[in-house]
Amino acid sequence: MxxxxxxxxxxxxxxxxxxxxxxxxxxxxxxxxxxxxxxxxxxxxxxxxxxxxxxxxxxxxxxxxxxxxxxxxxxxxxxxxxxxxxxxxxxxxxxxxxxxxxxxxxxxxxxxxxxxxxxxxxxxxxxxxxxxxxxxxxxxxxxxxxxxxxxxxxxxxxxxxxxxxxxxxxxxxxxxxxxxxxxxxxxxxxxxxxxxxxxxxxxxxxxxxxxxxxxxxxxxxxxxxxxxxxxxxxxxxxxxxxxxxxxxxxxxxxxxxxxxxxxxxxxxxxxxxxxxxxxxxxxxxxxxxxxxxxxxxxxxxxxxxxxxxxxxxxxxxxxxxxxxxxxxxxxxxxxxxxxxxxxxxxxxxxxxxxxxxxxxxxxxxxxxxxxxxAPLPGRYPAVAAWLRQHGATRVASTVGNGLAPYLGPGQQLTVISDERELAGLRRQGVQYVLLDGYWRVAGVARFDSLRRQVPVAAWPAPPLHQPLLFLEHSEFTGLGFAETLAARRAAATDSLPLRLYRLR
Known part of the structure; x- marks a missing residue:
């Protein structure tokens, strides 16, 4: 038996x-x-x-x-x-x-x-x-x-x-x-x-x-x-x-x-x-x-x-x-x-x-x-430290909110899904925008003009290139298995996926 x-x-x-x-x-x-x-x-x-x-x-x-x-x-x-x-x-x-x-x-x-x-x-x-x-x-x-x-x-x-x-x-x-x-x-x-x-x-x-x-x-x-x-x-x-x-x-x-x-x-x-x-x-x-x-x-x-x-x-x-x-x-x-x-x-x-x-x-x-x-550590703490050193109190981020836990009590993060929102945020006093490579993970490609500008600081972020992170978002993007991994390979060519820009 x-x-x-x-x-x-x-x-x-x-x-x-x-x-x-x-x-x-x-x-x-x-x-x-x-x-x-x-x-x-x-x-x-x-x-x-x-x-x-x-x-x-x-x-x-x-x-x-x-x-x-x-x-x-x-x-x-x-x-x-x-x-x-x-x-x-x-x-x-x-x-x-x-x-x-x-x-x-x-x-x-x-x-x-x-x-x-x-x-x-x-x-x-x-x-x-x-x-x-x-x-x-x-x-x-x-x-x-x-x-x-x-x-x-x-x-x-x-x-x-x-x-x-x-x-x-x-x-x-x-x-x-x-x-x-x-x-x-x-x-x-x-x-x-x-x-x-x-x-x-x-x-x-x-x-x-x-x-x-x-x-x-x-x-x-x-x-x-x-x-x-x-x-x-x-x-x-x-x-x-x-x-x-x-x-x-x-x-x-x-x-x-x-x-x-x-x-x-x-x-x-x-x-x-x-x-x-x-x-x-x-x-x-x-x-x-x-x-x-x-x-x-x-x-x-x-x-x-x-x-x-x-x-x-x-x-x-x-x-x-x-x-x-x-x-x-x-x-x-x-x-x-x-x-x-x-x-x-x-x-x-x-x-x-x-x-x-x-x-x-x-x-x-x-x-x-x-x-x-192997991809560790994450680099959001380094971004937050740079912002504190430069007196930033209001920051925007493209799609990702991973910076939020590292900001101080007097700092505020606004998450955006389109670069056209930046003009209004600038008038409201937002000083910097973080081009967070999370936009690639989520499949929200609405930041072409911002990407062509020169950042004031940039960091590598290998954790943002993890295949599993992309696959976990295929429910959000609607992409299939092979399509998601192809998007991940394309994203991995970006060696500095965290880029900080000054809003002027």
Missing amino acids: PADFPANNAPERPRSTAWLLGALLAVALLRLWRLPEVGPPDFDSVRNWQVVQEMAQGNFTHLFHHGSPGFLLLFAPVAFFTQNFLVFQTINALLGVVGLGWFAAWVARQVRLSGPEAAGVVLLGGTGLLLTFSGRDFTMSSASLLVAAGLWRSHYARLHDAAPRRLVQAAAWLALGLCINYKFLFAVPILMVLEWWQADGLWRRAGGRALLVLATPYVLLGLLGVAVGLPWYRWLGFYWRTVVPATANVAGRQSTLHLDFLYYPSYLATFESPLLLAGLAAALALVAHQWHQGQPRRSQPLYLLPYLLAWAGCLLAGMSLLIKAPRGLLFAYLPLAALVVLSGRQLLPRLALVAVLLAAVSLNLYRLQVQLF
Whole structure:
């Protein structure tokens, strides 16, 4: 009988705690390695940092920014004590490590992984390029992984226990996830498919309570929004405008649909461990073999391997229909890493599996060095220091806001998306404009005249040429995988992507 099917339905406490903790410590150190040199890696990180500061001061205008009120409320108390961007980054990074550990501990317990196997799940997932990059920003990704782990654990328990409280608990985790990241909406159709498979009638008995739990955050936070002067529909309105944008964004992208089944496999094959796709294929073959033998069948609970395969496969297929960025794999990444170990332990001798995992982790570390660590440090602190030395109080920046966390209390940054805005800003007293190479990342090419002028200072900025940074913005630009990497190669020819100009 395969190791991850019926015999393992009764979990026991794993004998792998020390291995898990050791692997998590290694991942935590990796997430924090040279973090002070990273600075804000993207626009959204800085914008979230600004919004939580506003909320700490009683301004809830942007409560539903990015459809993530729970994330903003979670960090608003931190802003009472500090405005240091690095503090927010560090807390967020550690949240991601906790989510990884909680997920890996659950997998280890369900299928009785050995210590090295449990550590393999942690290290393979934790050293991946995507999760390391997103684990060093200040967006919803890290907190989302923590809540996703809670959702998987609770829903899997519900499939093996038809008690109404189990369904309500799973609904509570989904509701929490929707508060933190609107992309938990993508979990809804997958849960519906899994509930259809289960077919045990629990929804008829407890579905009303589950729906009430799901509605509660929308009612409570909606009332909070009304109390601070926002329309009652603001949160739901964000969903609508995300699906049906009123106008094209500044990069020219308007559609939210973009059918491309090769984007995510291409990304995984190029920038992540080749084991992730191999593990997915192996898991699919194992489950197909079990179905051929008549197990599992509909109305029987899925065991862990097919359960995680359902999540990974549905997410890959579903996200391939929409505009894309590597973060579309956020909820699929940990199931993919687990599938490598769960399928590998059935197909390989234990020592061979450990050797393969060590090789994969080594490749991950090499890619992290090349893609994330070698380009450091960021140069925004140098730009901010130059501005302070020259008494600048009002500065404009082209598309990027990465300079903002390094400015002093008496300095103000205005972000522009078109150089035609500069004439009005000059009259308002803006002294300098930073031609931030982030405009290339975001695909907003509206600064031709400015680029032809002679800067008063300029700096290299290798972090602005990271391929993953460009790929993470393909959701914003609407470009495909190859097109985005071509744009990145063109941008990399600019050796001084941070150029400062005096407005006269």
